[in-house]
Each structure stands twice: as C-alpha cells, then as structure tokens.
Amino acid sequence: MANVNKTTVIEFVLLGFSSLHKLQIVVFCFVLLAYIICLLGNITIFLLVRIESSLHTPMYFFISTFAVLEIMYVSATAPKLLAILIQTDNTISFYCCFSQSYAFNSLGQAECFLLCLMVFDRYLAINKPLHYCTIMNSRFCSKLAVLPWLLGFTIAMFPTVNTFRSDFCGSNEINHFFCDLEPLQDIACSDQFVNIMASIGIKSKEGKMKAFSTCSSHLIVASLFYVSAIVVYVKPKGSHHDKFLALTYILVIPAVNPFIYTFRNREVKNALRKVVRQLIKQLQR
Template identity: 45%
Template sequence: MLFKNVKVLIILNLQYLQMESKLRAKESSNTTIMEFVLLGFTDIPHLQMFLLGIFFFAYVIILMGNGIIILITRVDKALQTPMYFFLVNFSFLEICYVSITIPKMLVNLWTQQRNISLSECATQMCFFLILGSTECLLLAVMAYDRYVAICNPLHYPLVMNRRVCTQLVTGSWITAIPVQIGQTYQIFSLPFCGSNQINHFFCDIPPLFKLACGDTFVNEMSVYIVVVLFLTVPFLLIIGSYGKIMSTILRLPSATSRAKAFSTCSSHLTVVALFFGSGIITYFQPKSKHSSGRDRVLSLFYTIVTPMFNPIIYTLRNKDVMATLRKLLP
C-alpha cells in the first residue's frame, strides 16, 4: 500500500514538473521574441535590386505626383472648391500612408537586414491601420461630395460649405485613431512563440496572426468588426452614392454634360475599385485561407499601386488640373 502511494506521488510530481517545464518554455519563448524579421521578397533573391529600383521609382512618383496636386490646387484659386479641398487632403494622406511602409521596405532591400523591433512593428501597424481607415472614410466623403454636386447642384454651395467640408475631413482623420490604437494593442497583447519571421514586407494583421500562439478567434472577430466599420460600410455608401449619381447622369439631356459627369466620377471609381477591392479580399479571409504570396500581391495594390495611380488618374483625366499644370510649366 505504501509502495503504491509513493508511486502515485512520484507520477504526480513528474507530471507537475513536465507541466512546469512546458510553461517555462512557453514563457521564455514569448519573452525572447523582442523583434521580428520581415521576409519581404526573399523568395526571389535574384530580383532584389530590381525590386529596389521599381519600388524606389514608385515612391518618387507617389511623392511628386501627390505633391504636384497639392501645389497646383493651392496656386490656382479656381481649384479651391470642395472637390479639390478633399483631393488635397487625399493626396496628403497618400504621402503619409506610403511613407509608413515603403521607406522601411527600401532599406530592407538595400541592406538585406530585415529585423524590426516589436515596438517598431506595433507603431508601423498602428499608423498603417489609422491611415488606411482614414482613406476609406475620405473616399466615402469624396463620393458624397460628387453625389451632392450632381444630384443636387442647386443646393451644392449651401450643403458643401467650408465648415461642413472641414468637419467631414476632420472626422475622417480622427475617427479611426482610438479604434485602431485599441486594435493594435489587442493584437500585440497576443503571445508570439516559435518563429519570429513575418512573411510580408511590412507588419500587417494577417501574417502576424500566423505567428500568434493559442486561440485567436476573438481577435479575428474584432478585426472583422473593424473591417466592416471602416472598409465595408464606406464601400457600400460609395456604391449607393454612385448608384444615385449614375441614375441622375443618365437623365441629363446634354451628351456633353453626361460625358463630363462620367469623366469626373470614373476617376474616383477607379481609385475606389483598386483600394477597396484588394483590401476587402485581404482582410475578410479567415486565418486558415490566407496565402503569403497572394497577400503580398494584394497588399501591393493598396500600399503602392493605388497611391501611385491616384495623381495620374486625377490629373490626366481632369481638364482643369491639366490646364493649371500647363500654366505652371515653362
């Protein structure tokens, strides 16, 4: 009987020691991850310098193109209307948005040192999410501006006055700040163990979820809720606005008026399709369905392609902007 009791105690002690060692190993693995490694495009090592050149060229185009839009709308008083007021804010937002991710990516491609600290990763993600949400809201505001201008042209100066425009822009900039700070805190409160390699070129939510230990269901649900609020709802509002706009345009008696209205709206719709399309596909997929290669390609659309084509779309398809640009050029 005594032998059996001793045997039971030994087994219980061994089980306790095993559990304690596992907990210590888990704690040590969580605390040792103080930095991540952004793998980026390491799977294509022979194209590193080529990609560096492409992304550097894209970054210069984004800075110059959006900077020119800001400059010409400030110089020409004829362009100081609500539509161009929103466009200036959108261009400034694009400059800030790309500066969160591209410079770090260029440094990684140049030095091949891809480490990023935990705090730097959290900061990058937080600003990226805030500015991305701001872009969604601002695109919805721009759609509302076009809706009022085309569907209620007589009331347009009254509805879209200076105070209302300022309030809409301010609301777009500050609404997402507390939500995305909270979401970033929640994500980085997760325990990260095992690999510290992020299979992406910046700190984004889907690749970080893959490194998290334990159950991330609650975190994924909170991400989906935020995506619905800041991505899906603005997108549906934009679609609804343009449904009304198209209906109004088709009833215009003059073919010239219809062509001008379509030209103005098509520029904005092109940007919306590129940005929202890639964003919705990326963030609405469950964790198990994410593919690292596909996620990287999709994220290039909303981090580089859309900001690069924004100034091209809004200048080449806008006669007023092109006329002002010709005046400035010698």
Template identity: 55%
Template sequence: MQDANKTTVTKFVLMGFNNLDIFEKILFFIATMAYVICIFGNFTIIILVRVEPSLHTPMYFFITTFAFLEIMFVSVTIPKLLALLMKATSTISMIGCFVQMYALHALGETECFLLALMVVDRYLAINNPLRYPAIMTHKFCSALAIVPWIAGFIISLMPSICTILLDYCGPNEINQFFCDLAPLQNLACSDSSFSNLATQIAAVLSVVFPFVTIVVLYTDIIHTVLKIESNEGKQKAFSTCSSHLIVACIFYSTIIIVYIRPKGSQYDKFLALMYTVITPPLNPFIYTLRNTDVKNSLRKLIRQLLRELSL
C-alpha cells in the same frame, strides 16, 4: 514551469521577398520610382490646388486631403521595403512593428472613409446642384474632412490592441514586407481567435461599409447623369466622377481580398504590393490626366514658372 520556459520575442524578422533574387532588384527599382512619383505627384496636386483660385472648391479640397494622406500612407511601408530589398536590415523591434502596424491600418482605414466622403461630395454636387454651394461651405468641408481621420484611427485601435496583447514566444519571422495584423496573429503562441474576429469586424466597418456606400451613391449618380439631356452636361458630370471611381475600385478590390478574410495567405504580400506600391503613384495621374480643370491649371502654372525663369 511551462510558462517559465517560454522565450519572449523582442524583435521580428520581415521576410519580404528574400527568396526571389532577380525579382528583388526589379522590385527595388519599381518601389523607388513609385515612392518618388507618389511623393512628387501628390505634392504637385497640393501646391497646384493651393495656388490656383479656380481649384478652391470642395472637390479639390478633398483631393488635396487625399493626396496628403497618400504621402503618409506610402511613407509607412515603402522605406522599410527598400531597406529590405537593399539587404540593409530585415529586423524590426516589437514596438516599431506594432507602431507600423497601427499606423498602416489607421491611415488605410482613413483612406477608405475619405474615398466614401468624396463620393458623397460628388453626389451632392450632381443631385443637388442648386443647394450644393450653401451646403458645402469651407467650414463644413473642413469639419467633414476630420471625420475619416477620427473614424480610421479609432476603429483600427480595436484589432491593433487585440493583436498587441497576444503572447509572442517564437518563431518571429513575418512572411510580409511590413508588420500586418494577420501575419502577427499567426505568430502568436496564445489564442488569436478574438483578434481575428476584431480584424474582421474592423474590416467590415472601415472597408465594406464605405464600399457599399460608394456603390449605392454612384448608382444613383449614374441614374441622374443619364437624365441630363445635353451630351456636354453628361460628359462634364462623368469626368468629375470617373477619376474617383477608378481610384476607389483599384484600392478597394485588393483591400477587400486581403482583409475580409485575414488568414495570412502566402499571396497576401503580392496583393499588398498593389495597394502600397503600385496604385499610390497612379492616383495623381488619374486625378490630373482625366481632369480638364487640373490639366489647364497645371499648364498655367508651368507657363508662369517658365516666364519667371526666363526673367
């Protein structure tokens, strides 16, 4: 009789930032600009690497893969955030919520593994420069680039399925601007301890393990670079790694805080703004403004476009 009185939830309400009226308007402008800049910046990198022969190297191949992944990642969350800020709709169907949750985590975990793969590429280039061209062939790079996608989409299945199988009988308000694991688990009227454990295991596999790999490899890379006698050689080696290191530090710092302890804190949505809205549009600038090869290629492409337009 008790089970019969339960009401099954068919949709969720995303609370977003509905209690901060002035902040909502500012955030709408910031999110809109971030989305436009992120899409435009990453598409520019993809086109630039594709048309410029000097950038047809493994490092830039992985950067274009990362750029494509970033476009997909922000497209999962920012459009819904904009709809919430416009007061267009705050509801999302149960199926839509679970699809967004899985897509977000699959793409996020793919990004974690891809960032680790990119440092492996830099490790081989600096520590094994003579063997690097023979190892990192185009065929091998293409095969390697698939691995983060497979790992991300498979590992994210475990906590996603455990969360989907929970019973939801009310309330249905999610204190977040997208469907996330911890807020959904907190809404469940059945025991969510196993799904919490699955989330933490997935976080260790897809966040902690790649982060530790990055730290260990960069420690060895720095040790190798410091042995280079010429200042020019040191500067060139550091310039190829610094951009990736900045992106990785910003991304992992917020991810680790939110997902290693999935308690559903009220501050999680503000931290989520960092890795879903603030940092993605910064990444194209970090990779271009701190990279001489990309800046030179961009200038070359702009000059060519201007000449064609003048004709």
C-alpha cells in the same frame, strides 16, 4: 493570480521577398520608382490646389487632403521595404513593429472614409446643385475633413491593441514586408480568433462603401483600393501571393491615383498648364 506577460520576442524579422533572391533588386527598382512617382504626383496635386485659385472648391480641397493622406500612407511601409530589399536591415523592434502596424491601418481606414466623403461631396454637387454652395462651405468642409482621420485612428486602435497584447513566444519571423496585423496574428502563441474576426469585420465594412461612388474618377480609385484590399483580408489566409497583392494597394494604386485625378480632369490639367506657363515666364526673366 497576477497576469504574467509571456512575450519573449523583442524584435521581428521581416522576410519580405527573400524567396526571390537576386530578383529582389528588380523589385527594389520597381518599389523605388513607384514611391518616387507617388510622392511627386501627390505633392504636385497638393501644391496645385493650394496655388491655383480656380481649384479652391470643396472637391479639390478633399482631393488635396487625400493626396497628403496618400503620402503618409505609402511612407508608413515603403522606406522599410526598400531597406529590406537591399538587405541592409530586415529587423524591426517589437514596439516599432506595432507602431508601423497602427500607422498603416489607421491611415488606410482614414483613406477609406475620405473616399466616401469625396463621394458624398459629388453626390451633393450632382443632386443638390442649388444648395451645394450653401451646404459645403469652407468651415463645414474643414470639419468634414477631420472625420476620416478621427475615425481611422480610433477604429484601427482596437485590433492593434488586441494583437499587441497577444503572447509572442515562438518564431519572430514575419512572412511579409511590413508589420500587418494578419501575419502578426499568425505567429502569436495565444488564440487569435477574436482579433481575426475584428480585422475582417473592419475591412468588409470598408468594402461596402464603394457602392456609393457616383463619379468616374472616384469609382476607379475606390474600386482599385477596395477590391485589392478585400482580396487580401477577406479571402482565406496563407496565400503565397499576399505580399504581391499588398504591393498593389499599398504602393501601385497610390502612385496611379494622381494620374487618374489629373488626366481625367480638365480643370486640373488647365490649372497645371497655367502654373507651368507662369513658372516658365518667371525663369525667363
């Protein structure tokens, strides 16, 4: 018997923070400010590492890669959230919804693996100082930096494809501000047991990775990201606070990360002062 596609939904409605009514403008201002700070902070770190020769080390190479990943990760959801908050467009097509879901989850997976890679780099630097430069050469670092992207985009594909193949024949309203897998599974008509187990399994594995952290900055960043994500994805679903918790690891933490890496790191602060002084001199000429 031929497989009949029961999907009748062609677009979804993202409810976002509609329950807040007039307070949505306050959330809009907060989200816009956090998004701008995240973009400026991570772009600054990326350019600083590229410009300043003293930062041409494996640790800062990974930090600059992390900055690029943060920009993409936040940009997967923030622009649409801003549009929803000012009530210009709270709908998203079926295919765009799953594209956003895949991008968000794959970039989130890649970020988790990259954090672990940064911890591995610090482990070698602290425990194998005599062999560190030999092991972490530029070619090896470049190969390592590709791994989080490959793993993230590969692992996220399975739960996304499984959810995409589900039947959506009822309500098209998603009680979230972006197309995450859990709210999509909530409105699907078909059984989602396998998809839910797959999603939780991925997140819990990521949570265990924080145990390998050996550097204070990495510990702060990893803990903030993992703990907030675990609370959302491993706890019983259906909490009214899911959307606010999601804002924490989707937007707030990426906006704070540049300050954690900058203000807790003397080399970065010195490099930033040096670049600023050079720019001032050039402007005075």
